[in-house]
Amino acid sequence: MNAPAYAAPPAAEIIDAQVHYTRRGWPGRTATVRAVDGVSLSIMPARTLGLVGESGSGKSTAARVLLRLLEPTSGRVLLNGHDVTAVHGRELRALRRQTQMVFQDPYSSFDPLASLADSLSEALRGRAERGAERLAAAAELMAQVGLSPSLLSRHPRELSGGQLQRAAIARALAAAPSLVALDEPVSSLDVSTQAQIVSLLHSLQAQTGLAYLFISHDLSVVRRLSHDVAVLYLGRVVESGPVSAVYERPRHPYTAALLSAVPIPDPARQRSRPRIVLQGDIPSPSNPPSGCRFRTRCPWAMPVCAQTDPPATTTEDGVTTYCHLHSDGPRLAGESVLTLGDRPDTTA
């Protein structure tokens, strides 16, 4: 008899998470900001989930919940299958070593007065006790991210942006985490340095089985690094699934609009693809539109879109979309929204 196969749990998961902030308004009024409003995300070991959406859509807030840097207003957080939503104090500090974050600007994430040796040694506390052991482990980490250990004596300002971002990745690896969240990690770097960092992240994942949450406004980079993608709009996921399926056949109008701005290397396909230009700004998360939150900017909005939240439609290729076009309206039922052309045929 074959031994039963046990599937590994997700490295990290949030289930129906909400983060609501109370913001003071004028005069003496308060408003509830729904930064994240019912988001579920799941990342398997050795996989990368790309998280995309306009500024203010809730990407960084969702990442901070996933890493338990922020307590959600409601919902659950699971790390390696353990519910850590209610964990606090020393246990939470220990848990936080399982997850690490790399930010956009490496210069502001390092102590300018500390050498790399000091910063990495600090991060290695708990893995190596003695100073000499920590220094040896720091040199190993430097080599792992493609930096010469001779740079350990340097201070942040004595390194290029690309070198320091590699050092930030080394520091994240110091705790031997199972998940690293990367919030715009390459957007401050030039194109060739970006490519080197993406290739480094790929090879580290292959070596260590790390899971990544990768946040970026650059959808081309997201495609290169991610296995799956989730598209956020005004604190909610509007579409998610395998990155190739979502990019080839966007089913949500918002995803199609975001992707229509991404250049395609094939000029013929580039010419034939419709460009969807979004009108207006993302509405305030303290006063989201009724029904579908995207309806005030959607070229295909229908009366039902103002009345009810769109239900989920999941297709065989694993893509889930929240849009009435797939259930009411023209019943796309998982087909690409681009098959509708500019003017939707609203006959059901």
Ligand SMILES: Nc1ncnc2c1ncn2[C@@H]1O[C@H](COP(=O)(O)OP(=O)(O)OP(=O)(O)O)[C@@H](O)[C@H]1O
């Ligand atoms: N501490 C806070 N208090 C009140 N509102 C907040 C707070 N933090 C975030 N917000 C609001 O929550 C919403 C989501 O913010 P968040 O930083 O998660 O967006 P984002 O998608 O990461 O944006 P960007 O792409 O600009 O980084 C925004 O409207 C933001 O103003």
Ligand code: SF4
């Ligand atoms: S539910 Fe309606 S408004 Fe929302 S994306 Fe779909 S068609 Fe547009």
Ligand SMILES: [Mg+2]
């Ligand atoms: Mg952000």
